Amino acid sequence: MTNDSNMDLLLARLEAQNELLVKDSKRRATTESEMDRAIGHAKEESPGEDVDWDYWGALMHDYNAVVKRNPKQLTTMIQKGVPSALRGLIWQLLAKSKDTQLEATYAELLKSTSSHEKQITRDMSRTFPNHEYFQADGVGQEALFNVVKAYSLYDTEVGYCQGLSFVVGPLLLNMPDEEAFCMLVRMMSNYEMRGHYTPDMSTLQLRLYQFEQLMEETIPLVYKHLRNQGIRSTMYASQWFMTLFAYKFPLELVFRVYDIILVEGIESMLRFAVALLKINHDKILGLDFEVLIEFLKNGLFEPYMNDAGLFIQDAYNVKVTPKRLAQYAQKYQAMIQKQQAELAAEESLRESNRQLSAHVRRIEGSLHQLNKEHVDLAKELITRKVEMAELQDQNDVLTQKVSDLTRIVDSQAKEVEEQYKGEIEDVLRKNMEYLRKNEQLEDQLSYMESLLVETKMKYAESEIERDNLSRKLSDMRKALGMA
């Protein structure tokens, strides 16, 4: 039911494919003997164009039955390469991504606006800028924008991460955008690619770790050399893993990588990564840091340029078992836990350090305060000392003065006494004089008094005489009057 549209497309493509088949069979007929020789020579290795249309046709008609019947055949066939005309359909079968409901969701999402839109828009012209299909304003670029934008809305934790558009590009070169969207969703979830793009990029870190471990195990000299040169896998391989090699590698190789990843799982990405270093083993050992880092990014795929088959073959020769990867993952988790524990310890140390620092600051504050007080006190002490010294000086001066004064006083007392004695004697002398004068004056006085008495006596005598005379006068008057 749900496969109707899928089948239509499939049939349509098969029909087109049939035409090719007809041509091809003619060609084949002419080269039958060559083919036989080649297949006989190296059945599994043959990278040639010996497309087994019967197999692919049967696979597409009834994928599950064909795979169930002979799963090993599928991987063998895939390793030989999916016919490019069928690639989009085979990929979807491998990823079991066909999902009409999800396609409807996609159509809905396209109507919304993503907060990442500007950033996505900006990166569109920067994704496969030299690829014809993805030129500005072309359908390819529009489809790319739509798928990436829809995904940013579909998975908000991942949103948009640079690198994603490089993963979508190869899908769009093999299928319409709604199918590419479904493929992307499957690859992100079922193939655990989400963790390459989530903010913590946790799975990416794990893959890089597994990659380095694999390297150490399979190509120890290269591993050691890179390490000695200070080159970490993040410096060159994160772009491989975040774009499934599409960032720099030729797309024919990238498609083949997709073929394998979709059938085997994302871990097979590690096979390719190791194979790339392995085939360049000797060259790498001869290069130093800066040339090497350039080479790791742009030169590694050179030997596989026209031989994708060899690339696949070499990748398969890299021994990668799920068990081993799980061990690495465990080791990685342990390392991460240890790191986190260390980080936590560091953080708690930092925290206690912060607290201690605060404590120190506080103590320093009070020390400072104390210092200030100390300084103040010292200053005061000094002031006091100075004052005291001054007072001492003053005291000395005063003492000196006192003693001077005492001396002066002592010496002066005699002078004064002598002075006074003289003065007293003078006074006494004067006093004596005054006494003498006084006596004289008293003598004079008594003399005067005696004179006065005498006078008074005389006055009284004269008074009496006057009275007598007055009486004689009045007697005479009377006598005269009577007369």
Place this chain on the structure above:
Amino acid sequence: MSQASDAAGHAASNMKPVQVKLVLLGEAAVGKSSLVLRFVNDEFQENKEPTIGAAFLTQKCRLEDKVIKFEIWDTAGQERFHSLAPMYYRNAQAAVVVYDVTKASSLEKAKSWVKELQRQANPNIVIALTGNKVDLVSERRGQRNSSDGEGEDDEESDAQELDEDEEDDEDYGVSRQVPTEEASAYAQESGLLFFETSAKNGKGVAEVFTEIAKKIPLEHILSSTRGARAGAGGSNGRVDLQAGGNGQRLGGQQDKSGCAC
């Protein structure tokens, strides 16, 4: 060694190039990779792929009697790659922090990089703040007032995508959003070198590196990095002094850029 000798000619005593580790930081799509490409190859690519992880390039140049070899780590700008940055700036002697003059928020991002560098990088790191994409704003527009002449030189300006991020508005025409004075004042108060550049037409690009070379204590580096030098992230990484590939540009670069260094 031989290339350096050829290029530096007479100054035989100072043939050993002084290695200067430099890191480029800044928001996505401000033109970090384009600046480096201009400096190293004197080229400009219209739609340069976003840098995923980081890229490493080198370029030699001359300053007075010394040959300086810049070892440049060009980092990815998207915020998600932020946690990887310390690996690249940890041992750097110089940093070019790039913003886009047509995008105000990119200066804010640049400031936060500067802050991070000042807190966590080598304490003597020489930081150059660089406003890129000045080719997109004409002189007139350079004076803040963008009301006029919006459409005139769009045909060349749409070359470098302006765009971007989440928060800012539609701004395709290209008005300058970061006035020179504002960024320059910030640079001055934070002790940064300051430049405005166009990776597209080459304006100011060589100066960024020349001035950095002048400001870096070269003698110190020369004496301290002899022998053991660390590649980014690796304590024992060594870089080949003989240098192949990129180092060869010394002569040509001098001619083209007129760079004294």
